[in-house]
Amino acid sequence: xxxxxxxxxxxxxxxxxxxxxxxxxxxxxxxxxxxxxxxxxxxxxxxxxxxxxxxxxxxxxxxxxxxxxxxxxxxxxxxxxxxxxxxxxxxxxxxxxxxxxxxxxxxxxxxxxxxxxxxxx
Amino acid sequence: xxxxxxxxxxxxxxxxxxxxxxxxxxxxxxxxxxxxxxxxxxxxxxxxxxxxxxxxxxxxxxxxxxxxxxxxxxxxxxxxxxxxxxxxxxxxxxxxxxxxxxxxxxx
Numbered sequence: 001x002x003x004x005x006x007x008x009x010x011x012x013x014x015x016x017x018x019x020x021x022x023x024x025x026x027x028x029x030x031x032x033x034x035x036x037x038x039x040x041x042x043x044x045x046x047x048x049x050x051x052x053x054x055x056x057x058x059x060x061x062x063x064x065x066x067x068x069x070x071x072x073x074x075x076x077x078x079x080x081x082x083x084x085x086x087x088x089x090x091x092x093x094x095x096x097x098x099x100x101x102x103x104x105x106x107x108x109x110x111x112x113x114x115x116x117x118x119x120x121x
Numbered sequence: 122x123x124x125x126x127x128x129x130x131x132x133x134x135x136x137x138x139x140x141x142x143x144x145x146x147x148x149x150x151x152x153x154x155x156x157x158x159x160x161x162x163x164x165x166x167x168x169x170x171x172x173x174x175x176x177x178x179x180x181x182x183x184x185x186x187x188x189x190x191x192x193x194x195x196x197x198x199x200x201x202x203x204x205x206x207x208x209x210x211x212x213x214x215x216x217x218x219x220x221x222x223x224x225x226x227x228x
Contacts, residue, residue: 035217037165045165045208045219061216062122095164106171107212110153112164 002026003008004034004096006112012086019082020116022096029077032097035109036070036081040092051079052098071073086120093117123147123211127220134228140196142223144209153213154192156185159222160205167196168207201227 007021022034043099049060051070058070065089071080079096094116097109130166132153134140140218152172163186167176169185172192182197202228209220 016168037219044221045210047210047217047219059215063216097165100170105213106150106154107153107163108167108170109157109167109210110167110170112166115164 001110002098003109004095006096006113006116009117009119011046011121014085014087014120016086017082017084018043018086018118019080020118021092022079022081022113024077024079024098030074033101034072034079035097035099036068037095037097037109037112038092039115040096048081053077053079063111064068086118088120091118091120122196122216123150123214123218125209125211125218125220127188127207127209127223129223131224131226132220133207133226133228134192134199134203136199138199140199140203140225142194143192144192144194144220144226146192146213148209149190150213152187154185155210155212156183156192157208157210158203158205161206163205165208166191170203199227 003025005023024104030053033050033052035050038046039082051058053072053074069082095112101107123177127144154172156169159165172187184195186193206222206224208222
């Protein structure tokens with residue numbers, strides 16, 4: 001079974017750093033891009049970026065460029081999303097998801113991780 | 122960024138009803154449009170990709186169509202387990218963007 005399992009909920013204070021994880025199993029981890037999506041009551045679902053586990057190439061949404069860092073450790077089939085200095089506005093549910101691609105534009109996310117709730121206050 | 126607009130924002134329907142919801146992009150996106158279902162407290166789940174292709178394992182009562190700039194998700198006969206929120210997402214260009222969602226309640 002293809003699965004993405006994320007790390008647990010986090011409660012942090014503004015200014016702290018944080019790294020959350022997403023571990024893949026049941027498929028060839030280095031073949032598929034991993035995406036990250038934030039969900040908040042105010043802004044709904046927001047795509048943050050994607051990273052390719054084979055070479056760590058990352059594409060960021062302009063809204064999140066410079067605010068977060070995507071990384072991966074392919075030896076343990078795990079992708080990461082990290083912040084160096086959290087703000088209250090970073091609070092939300094964060095999902096990782098595997099990106100399928102039929103071609104450069106015909107792409108979709110499946111499956112998704114269970115989500116990680118980040119609270120900053 | 123490409124803006125995705127879904128309508129209605131919420132709807133209530135009875136078991137057995139035919140339910141239709143729509144999504145429109147702020148510019149042409151071809152057929153690069155996906156639909157996801159999200160039940161409360163759960164992660165989104167892919168229903169339809171490339172506007173009209175049914176994801177493996179999804180019941181055939183779900184279908185997606187495109188007519189010019191408008192995309193439609195139809196549930197042919199609503200079932201109790203279909204409650205939740207539905208989101209469209211464009212993959213035509215970065216940054217990928219999602220609609221604001223349609224919340225479906227079962228009467």
